[in-house]
Amino acid sequence: MTSRTSLSSWQTLLAHAEDSKQVHLNELFANDSERFDKFSIKLPNLLLDYSKNLVTEETMTKLVTLAQECDLEAWREKMFNGDKINRTEDRAVLHSALRNRAKSPFLLDGINITEQVEHTLAKMKAFSISVREGHWCGYSGKRITDIVNIGVGGSNLGPQMVTEALKQYSDNSLNVHYVSNVDGTQIADVLRPLNPEKVLFIVSSKTFTTTETMTNANTARDWLIASSFDEKSVLKHFVAVSANTENAVDFGINKENIFDMWDWVGGRFSLWSAIGLPIALDLGFDKFIELLEGAHEMDLHFQQTPLRDNA
Structure with missing residues (x-):
């Protein structure tokens, strides 16, 4: 073009x-x-x-x-059809599929990605309810009170933007913190007032190799083990959002506590995926679904409304 x-x-x-x-x-x-x-x-x-x-x-x-x-209208159609419009990475751009509340089947390379999305949402629902209601406890049996999200770029900025913007909808049953800076000062400041027995870490990294994210994740892991004196405590205090299950398991995270990411979700648009787990934990899963529904409403408007009247 x-x-x-x-x-x-x-x-x-x-x-x-x-x-x-x-x-x-x-x-x-x-x-x-x-x-x-x-x-x-x-x-x-x-x-x-x-x-x-x-x-x-x-x-x-x-x-x-x-x-x-x-040719904006044609490119819009290509995006919603799952064409690989991300030419630099030869990938589809389907953040809209993450919030498709019509739940209509969508085949990408022969796979119904709607089923994948719904499976992950169900897993997010069960997990967020378990943590918020106090059923998921730390290594000493104490209730989780603080969530620390470790990630960079969209894995940090998206969820942080939403929890800041919608903080009046939070019941404040959990405190959510974000760590993205590779400078150790930030994570040190976040961890200093927290009780290791009551903290849940979310490590968000598609590859689980991002330098900044893994540096901070290892710092958090060391901090936890220094309190618990047991490497197995990682199982109760760490979950991951990643496409690299093997690396996350090697880190010490239970395979059941790894939430899927897909290559058709660009980082800057990923808050609608499991990257939005901090949102669901902070606001409650029902409000996370409301967020998806509002986005779906706007997707339909964007698709269906003539350009002159299109927000």
Whole structure:
């Protein structure tokens, strides 16, 4: 595909943007009493108001023309169809399949990935309920009070963003912490006030080889064993989200406590997968499903709505 910056529609927009610098927002509202209605999109659970930007009907027409010249609608269809649009890694991009609440079958390379997703969700549900209700206990039989998520990139930022944004929905039965920095200061600060007997670690790494993640995971493991004097305590205090079962088992994690990841889930879009386990633990699994349902609603809107009215 031609670079979008070389398209005629892009050049037209550049010129239009330059002209728009001469216009004041107050002037646009004064000249059009229906501006808010024209330049906002109302959905059942979302209002997107872009009326307070320097846009006009002409701007929107030119933007839609650019989207059409970029063949956005065809690329959108390819993504939802499971085409390998991640060309650098030759992979499908199917974060939408993780939140497909219609649960309709989706075949990728002959495998129904909807079944895989539902299996992992069921496992997340059982685990999160077990921890939240106090059935899953640490090596000394004490209830888990703190969750420490160890990961980098999307394995850290996605869940952390959601638990921060939705903290008013948490019942605060568990405290969730995030460790991503390879500098030992961060994990030391997180662990210092915690009781090793009451901490559950989630090690999130697709390959289970990421340097930053494994450095911090080993630090946490050493910290736990220094308290328990027993390497088997790792079984009660560590779970993994990974595609590399062998490495996670070698680390000391029970195979039953490894949650699947798939290569068709890009890191930055992975919070909808088992990478979102800290969200389910913090908010409760029912609210994690609500999150998926809201995302699915937006997926349908993105798929079905004409560009001009598409949030």
